[in-house]
Amino acid sequence: MEGSGAPPAAPPSGGEGLWSPAGSLGEGGGEVTALEYVRERLIREEDSIVFALVERAKFPQNGGDYESWLEFFVRQSEEIFAKVGRYLNPEEVPFYPENLPEPLIRPKFNEFLHPAAASVNMSHEIFKIYVGELTKLVAREGDDGDYGSTVGSDLVCLQALSRRIHFGRFMAEVKFRESPEDYIPLIKAKDRKGLMELLTFADVEAAVKRRVAKKAMIFGQDVELDEKTRGARVEPKYKVDPEVAARIYGEWVIPLTKTVQVEYLLKRLSSAASSLNHRFS
Amino acid sequence: MEGSGAPPAAPPSGGEGLWSPAGSLGEGGGEVTALEYVRERLIREEDSIVFALVERAKFPQNGGDYESWLEFFVRQSEEIFAKVGRYLNPEEVPFYPENLPEPLIRPKFNEFLHPAAASVNMSHEIFKIYVGELTKLVAREGDDGDYGSTVGSDLVCLQALSRRIHFGRFMAEVKFRESPEDYIPLIKAKDRKGLMELLTFADVEAAVKRRVAKKAMIFGQDVELDEKTRGARVEPKYKVDPEVAARIYGEWVIPLTKTVQVEYLLKRLSSAASSLNHRFS
Numbered sequence: 001m002e003g004s005g006a007p008p009a010a011p012p013s014g015g016e017g018l019w020s021p022a023g024s025l026g027e028g029g030g031e032v033t034a035l036e037y038v039r040e041r042l043i044r045e046e047d048s049i050v051f052a053l054v055e056r057a058k059f060p061q062n063g064g065d066y067e068s069w070l071e072f073f074v075r076q077s078e079e080i081f082a083k084v085g086r087y088l089n090p091e092e093v094p095f096y097p098e099n100l101p102e103p104l105i106r107p108k109f110n111e112f113l114h115p116a117a118a119s120v121n122m123s124h125e126i127f128k129i130y131v132g133e134l135t136k137l138v139a140r141e142g143d144d145g146d147y148g149s150t151v152g153s154d155l156v157c158l159q160a161l162s163r164r165i166h167f168g169r170f171m172a173e174v175k176f177r178e179s180p181e182d183y184i185p186l187i188k189a190k191d192r193k194g195l196m197e198l199l200t201f202a203d204v205e206a207a208v209k210r211r212v213a214k215k216a217m218i219f220g221q222d223v224e225l226d227e228k229t230r231g232a233r234v235e236p237k238y239k240v241d242p243e244v245a246a247r248i249y250g251e252w253v254i255p256l257t258k259t260v261q262v263e264y265l266l267k268r269l270s271s272a273a274s275s276l277n278h279r280f281s
Numbered sequence: 282m283e284g285s286g287a288p289p290a291a292p293p294s295g296g297e298g299l300w301s302p303a304g305s306l307g308e309g310g311g312e313v314t315a316l317e318y319v320r321e322r323l324i325r326e327e328d329s330i331v332f333a334l335v336e337r338a339k340f341p342q343n344g345g346d347y348e349s350w351l352e353f354f355v356r357q358s359e360e361i362f363a364k365v366g367r368y369l370n371p372e373e374v375p376f377y378p379e380n381l382p383e384p385l386i387r388p389k390f391n392e393f394l395h396p397a398a399a400s401v402n403m404s405h406e407i408f409k410i411y412v413g414e415l416t417k418l419v420a421r422e423g424d425d426g427d428y429g430s431t432v433g434s435d436l437v438c439l440q441a442l443s444r445r446i447h448f449g450r451f452m453a454e455v456k457f458r459e460s461p462e463d464y465i466p467l468i469k470a471k472d473r474k475g476l477m478e479l480l481t482f483a484d485v486e487a488a489v490k491r492r493v494a495k496k497a498m499i500f501g502q503d504v505e506l507d508e509k510t511r512g513a514r515v516e517p518k519y520k521v522d523p524e525v526a527a528r529i530y531g532e533w534v535i536p537l538t539k540t541v542q543v544e545y546l547l548k549r550l551s552s553a554a555s556s557l558n559h560r561f562s
Contacts, residue, residue: 043503044339051332051500058325069365069386076361084354086429105350107426145388148367156437207506215504219332222324223496225488 045164052157059150060142073151095123116267168260209246216245326445333438340431341423354432376404397548449541490527497526
């Protein structure tokens with residue numbers, strides 16, 4: 001297909017067994033429980049998010065009409081991603097799901113989630129918080145007009161944040177399967193507050209924030225070969241303030257992930273659920 | 282423009298003074314010489330490349346028709362990037378420059394390079410090496426069919442590598458302006474070998490490779506809050522082998538950057554050059 005923008009004629013054969021959280025997708029390759037797998041993935045996503053924030057810090061905040069150009073870029077990019085089958089992966093949620101073209105490749109994924117998962121979508125909130133709050137904390141002030149580089153970096157950030165936050169659906173599903181008896185009464189009572197309490201572990205959240213801050217220090221440092229030069233500095237310089245990285249998790253990433261879990265669980269017993277429970281348990 | 286894929290009606294006013302290597306683009310903001318600026322940028326690009334490789338390691342190598350799907354994705358993505366004006370930035374070189382749509386935004390960039398820079402393009406070589414060699418070193422074997430996630434990660438890698446390698450044009454221009462008397466005789470004699478020798482500093486290249494390996498260790502480690510757990514491990518695990526990262530620089534990134542410099546310099550005195558020399562010196 002040299003010299004042509006047309007898609008390859010023959011789609012490849014779809015992969016097998018995607019989203020099998022009992023190990024086959026683990027980077028290490030070893031067999032792990034669903035809960036361990038989900039935990040590993042969440043920790044790995046932290047790296048992706050911190051990398052993306054550090055990369056975003058290369059560019060200024062931009063202003064004026066920038067948000068509209070970013071939306072334009074994200075919409076058009078998602079059309080291409082859709083063609084390559086990205087949104088068949090239940091981990092990937094588009095920001096603008098309406099009017100996406102049909103996939104030209106159809107990889108197979110295990111149906112791990114309740115079908116109602118498709119309607120749990122925080123993309124609008126994520127986009128709004130990202131442009132309204134997050135980039136102002138991470139990027140320097142100014143607008144150099146060079147939007148073509150910034151939009152690419154923004155898309156990577158947005159996709160990483162969305163993946164982490166929507167991963168809450170997998171977290172909720174794994175927790176539900178481990179102890180349905182804890183969740184079913186609260187779901188039946190539509191007790192959002194009770195569910196949120198059941199999903200909240202203040203010590204774990206504090207540890208996540210500390211780890212994210214540590215990652216911002218490690219990934220956002222200026223690595224130098226000569227350690228002596230570094231020792232001489234009064235204050236280490238980080239490309240993204242570790243406090244800001246922790247705050248992004250504390251104020252938005254963790255709460256939105258919990259909201260995703262609650263919204264997913266509230267739909268977990270809906271009509272289609274009985275057949276699914278039968279299939280999986 | 283809620284709900285629409287159309288571009289914003291009014292393009293923003295272009296930024297001023299882009300590509301002014303005498304400081305205004307430095308992340309630190311301070312005034313630096315052109316040579317210092319170029320050096321800082323190259324070191325920063327190392328971080329971007331190592332981040333991108335670590336991210337690529339999340340996905341398998343993929344096989345079969347994957348390369349064609351990647352080409353399809355890159356071509357279509359570059360069309361969108363072109364619309365947002367990315368390739369007006371002289372640092373950004375498209376992989377498939379033919380038939381790109383007109384930019385809808387036109388940021389202004391300083392004309393720092395000789396116009397012949399536009400014809401120095403290693404994209405074909407970079408793409409070929411990337412799919413043929415690099416991903417095999419960085420990603421695990423296998424093909425899960427989930428191309429929609431991998432293509433995004435590949436595009437980020439390709440763009441980072443291309444930016445670093447084509448940055449050779451800026452390096453060459455800065456060096457030429459600092460001591461034209463060293464370069465002009467070799468350029469006039471079309472002495473590729475002599476130019477390559479003049480641009481080669483074995484000790485600097487060795488230091489770059491060591492620093493890239495160190496970055497792969499630092500950015501590709503599993504960051505843990507509890508240092509004790511980490512100390513107990515026999516062997517630290519890196520997401521990208523530091524030796525591989527150094528090899529990628531030693532075998533491809535550094536040599537291709539030097540080839541870009543040589544090819545640029547060979548065109549540096551071509552017809553348009555006299556007026557440019559007049560304008561800049």
